[in-house]
Amino acid sequence: MSLQGPTRTKLVTGSKAGSSSIAYVPDERRIEVMNGDRERVDVGGVHVVRPIKRKTMKHFWLMQGWYVVKDGTVALRSADWRNPEARREAVRFLVDEVLEVEPRMIKTGDFGNNMLRQLLNKYFGHSAYKAIDFAFPELGIKPWEMPYVRAPANTFADQEARRDAYVWLERMAGKDWSRITAKDFQEWGLWGPFVRYWGSSPFKAACEAHPELDVQRDKMERQPRGYRADAEGNREKIRRMVERSGKDPRLITKYDFHSYGEGLGTIFVHDYNGSAFRALLDAGLVSESDRSIMSIPGPASRRLAALKRAA
Numbered sequence: 001m002s003l004q005g006p007t008r009t010k011l012v013t014g015s016k017a018g019s020s021s022i023a024y025v026p027d028e029r030r031i032e033v034m035n036g037d038r039e040r041v042d043v044g045g046v047h048v049v050r051p052i053k054r055k056t057m058k059h060f061w062l063m064q065g066w067y068v069v070k071d072g073t074v075a076l077r078s079a080d081w082r083n084p085e086a087r088r089e090a091v092r093f094l095v096d097e098v099l100e101v102e103p104r105m106i107k108t109g110d111f112g113n114n115m116l117r118q119l120l121n122k123y124f125g126h127s128a129y130k131a132i133d134f135a136f137p138e139l140g141i142k143p144w145e146m147p148y149v150r151a152p153a154n155t156f157a158d159q160e161a162r163r164d165a166y167v168w169l170e171r172m173a174g175k176d177w178s179r180i181t182a183k184d185f186q187e188w189g190l191w192g193p194f195v196r197y198w199g200s201s202p203f204k205a206a207c208e209a210h211p212e213l214d215v216q217r218d219k220m221e222r223q224p225r226g227y228r229a230d231a232e233g234n235r236e237k238i239r240r241m242v243e244r245s246g247k248d249p250r251l252i253t254k255y256d257f258h259s260y261g262e263g264l265g266t267i268f269v270h271d272y273n274g275s276a277f278r279a280l281l282d283a284g285l286v287s288e289s290d291r292s293i294m295s296i297p298g299p300a301s302r303r304l305a306a307l308k309r310a311a
Contacts, residue, residue, distance in 0.1 A: 054098065055093075056114070057098060058076065059093075060089075060097075061076045061115075064086065079118070079119070081118070081123060087123055087135075088134060088135045091116075091119075091134065091135035091136075094111070095132070098114055103132050103135075103139060104141055104145050104146050104147075105146075106128060106146070106148070106149065107128070107148040108148070108149055108150070111131070125152075129143050129149050129150075129151060130152065142164065144161075144165040145168065146189070147188055148189070149189075151192070156192065156197055162193055162197055162205075162208060163208065165193065166205055166206070166208070166209035169188050169190055173187075177206035177210055177215060177220075178221055179220075180205070180206065182200065182202060184202075199270075203217050203271075203273065204273050206220075207273040208273075217272075234267050234271060235282060235283040235284070237260075237263075238257075238264070238282075238285070239283055241256060241260040241264060242280070242283075247300075249286050250280075250286060250293050250294055250303060251303055254274060254276055256276075277295070280294075293306055293307065
């Protein structure tokens, strides 16, 4: 940007003379990019080959006219963020011109490191995701698609959002539910919901994300330590519980698991995600044809009435 003919113009930043940093903004024009990391530019009428000079947010300030000139010196002044379009252009300039990254790859610290801390805090509630979503609405970016940024509060309180995030994780990790591990949640920025909503259990996460599938812990590639050794023992506990209850297995409820003892309540929650049908199916006491009966909500008396009608 030319501010004073072909001469070099001082660009002074900082509120105090003693702390100001000085850079020079000459008249210059890029002629060509060479080999991707070098450029040929016309600087005040002289052709120069140099490493590509990256833009900074100071250039955005100059483009917006947020500066004053006195005695050939340019001093930046405070930004005016009241115009929504200026806020949008600033975020896009940061991503496209300064950082030159894909919007999803930005970090919260990038705003503070590039003169946009006030913008982020005041207008986007400290949320880098909200800033990116505002600036790039056409991309439809979801909170979990930004691995270096914390999702807004309560994002994962919504079950549908958790399911969508899990399906996205499968796609990004290149795995199906049977191969997803705790490490995948950590690497792709989903550790928070993994701990809070899925109890640090890949199995629970898979069950919630894919209710339409027959998700079984035995089919998962990695098992909790000792699980395979105890699996048959757990099935025996379920069979003993049903035998002692004297009930038709299809009338067993979660309360039967929790009241039996032998740690069956914990096994019921952790190994079968709190599903009586899954537990009884694994123990060989019911079949897939019993799923509709056991999915009837409410007390077991409703199931009993359904069984009598079916008979």
